[in-house]
Amino acid sequence: MEDGVLKEGFLVKRGHIVHNWKVRWFILRQNTLLYYKLEGGRKVIPPKGRILLDGCTITCPCLEYENRPLLIKLKTQTSTEYFLEACSREERDAWAFEITGAIHAGQPGKVQQLHILKNSFKLPPHISLHRIVDKMHDSSSGIRPSPNMEQGSTYKKTFIGSSLVDWLISNNFAASRLEAMTLASMLMEENFLRPVGTRSTGAIRSGDLAEQFLDDSMALYTFAESPKRRISSKEEISLSTVELSGTVVKQGYLAKQGHKRKNWKVRRFVLRKDPAFLHYYDPSKEENRPVGGFSLRGSLVSALEDNGVPTGVKGNVQGNLFKVITKDDTHYYIQASSKAERSEWIEAIKKLT
Numbered sequence: 116m117e118d119g120v121l122k123e124g125f126l127v128k129r130g131h132i133v134h135n136w137k138v139r140w141f142i143l144r145q146n147t148l149l150y151y152k153l154e155g156g157r158k159v160i161p162p163k164g165r166i167l168l169d170g171c172t173i174t175c176p177c178l179e180y181e182n183r184p185l186l187i188k189l190k191t192q193t194s195t196e197y198f199l200e201a202c203s204r205e206e207r208d209a210w211a212f213e214i215t216g217a218i219h220a221g222q223p224g225k226v227q228q229l230h231i232l233k234n235s236f237k238l239p240p241h242i243s244l245h246r247i248v249d250k251m252h253d254s255s256s257g258i259r260p261s262p263n264m265e266q267g268s269t270y271k272k273t274f275i276g277s278s279l280v281d282w283l284i285s286n287n288f289a290a291s292r293l294e295a296m297t298l299a300s301m302l303m304e305e306n307f308l309r310p311v312g313t314r315s316t317g318a319i320r321s322g323d324l325a326e327q328f329l330d331d332s333m334a335l336y337t338f339a340e341s342p343k344r345r346i347s348s349k350e351e352i353s354l355s356t357v358e359l360s361g362t363v364v365k366q367g368y369l370a371k372q373g374h375k376r377k378n379w380k381v382r383r384f385v386l387r388k389d390p391a392f393l394h395y396y397d398p399s400k401e402e403n404r405p406v407g408g409f410s411l412r413g414s415l416v417s418a419l420e421d422n423g424v425p426t427g428v429k430g431n432v433q434g435n436l437f438k439v440i441t442k443d444d445t446h447y448y449i450q451a452s453s454k455a456e457r458s459e460w461i462e463a464i465k466k467l468t
Contacts, residue, residue, distance in 0.1 A: 119144050122213045124452055125368035125381055126150075127200040127398045136183075136200070136399045138368065138381040139163065140452075143213055145220055148189075153370070153381065157432065166197055168218050175211035176304055178319060182401040184306060187211050200398070202368050202383050204304055245362060247288055247298070248307045252338075258282055263335050265312040273311050276334035292330055299328035299336075309339040358394070358408060361387030365463045370450040371395060377429035379450070382406070386460075391467035393439070413442035416464045418457060437461055 122143040127136050128150060139150040140158045148166040151158035170192035177188035177198065185207045189197040201207035251258045258279060260272035280295040289295035302308045303319075304327075310316045315334040319327055328336075365386040370379050382395035385405075394408030419425040419436040428436065428448050435457045439447040451457035 121145070121217060122210065124206075124210075125202070126210065129198040131195075136401075138398055141199070143210075143217060145217055148214065148217075153379070167191060168214070171218050173211060173215055173218065175207065182403070184304060187214070189214070202398070203366050204301070206367070243362065244302060244305055244307060247283075247302065248338075250286065251282070256286075260337060265314065265333065265335055268312070270311050270335055270337070273335045273337045276315065276329040276331045276336060278332075279328075279336065280330045296328045296330050303328060303336075306339050308336050311335040311337050357390065358392045358410075359387070359405075361389045361392060364388050364467070365460070367456070367460075368398065368452075369395075369460070372428065372432075372448040374445075379432065384449075384460075386463055386467070388467050393464065409439075409441050409445065409447070411439075411441075411464060411467045414464070414468045415440045416461050416468065418461060419448075439464065 120142055123141060125138055126141050128139045129136055138153065140153055142149045142151070142162075146168055148168060149162040150164055150166075151160070152163045153159065166189060172190045174188040174190075175186075176184070177186040178184070179188065180186060180198070183198075183200050185201045185204060187199045187201070187207060187210060189199070191197075199210070201210055250256070258274050260274050262269050262271050263273045263275060264270070276299070279299055280289075280292055283289045283295040283298055284292070289298050299308065303310070310319060312335045314331065315329055315336055318329050318334065328334075363385055367384060368381055369384050371382050371384075372379055381398065383398045384393060384395050386393050391411040392408055393411055394405035396403070397406050416437060416439045419428070419438055425436060425438075427438070427446060432450060435451045435454055437449055437451070437457055437460065439449065441447070449460075451460060
């Protein structure tokens with residue numbers, strides 16, 4: 116990283132005038148968050164814009180867009196609002212932590228408090244949220260939804276907050292009630308659970324992650340069922356649900372060269388195992404369906420030389436490139452944002468080929 120750069124990478128930004136969503140390259144410095152347009156896999160200088168952080172307020176998580184759960188909201192001293200979307204909860208929280216630190220750089224006590232909060236609870240690496248939800252659905256040892264009442268209304272297929280906290284502790288997913296509440300809040304953030312009724316819905320507006328889920332015998336929750344959308348038979352044939360059934364191993368924003376026009380676009384890549392697939396999504400669209408993907412079985416992945424433009428690559432694109440060749444000899448040219456990130460992706464893909 117350059118001197119003075121606290122963090123940099125891709126985020127999806129909402130436009131000010133036309134509220135469309137576009138990928139930008141962001142660079143965080145002590146007092147400013149800069150963002151750049153991308154052309155040919157490179158950031159265009161000078162920056163497209165800058166956000167002055169002095170006196171800025173940050174909201175994370177931001178729940179103003181139902182179909183974009185990984186948002187950060189920044190509000191400047193002049194009341195200008197910026198909505199920024201990350202590719203994962205971990206990446207969103209990392210950005211929020213660094214931005215908050217930059218905003219409060221002149222207040223050492225506040226920064227120390229942030230470090231304590233950041234390290235207060237982490238999900239053990241061997242436990243995934245998917246595994247927890249699967250066990251919650253288990254017919255013999257899981258959570259059993261039932262009709263519950265709140266303020267005179269009956270809600271079917273719900274469970275109370277304190278029961279889920281008890282269940283998470285008894286199944287060794289959390290060591291304390293605070294950890295269990297934080298974990299339950301994560302499950303809500305990732306759309307596995309949703310609040311039902313006035314009491315639990317009101318708690319969502321809290322800024323503290325651990326306080327968004329209520330350890331309360333009056334707060335109601337239910338499993339979040341994803342809405343079913345009718346899709347054409349052509350879509351069903353082109354995208355098998357089996358491809359998307361694997362466990363997510365890694366995800367992030369990467370630039371990809373198109374097959375026909377050879378132009379470079381940033382996509383959100385999701386790597387899955389069992390079965391091993393690499394899918395990519397258009398981050399400017401709200402619809403959470405891949406725009407492409409391929410099986411990794413029998414594929415080859417390798418880094419490309421950083422000196423000059425490699426064969427097969429169009430445009431003045433240099434650095435942090437790698438190539439995936441599928442079993443049917445289709446070549447995918449992909450650019451990471453750093454050498455370290457490129458190495459991480461290559462190693463993760465190699466394990467699944």
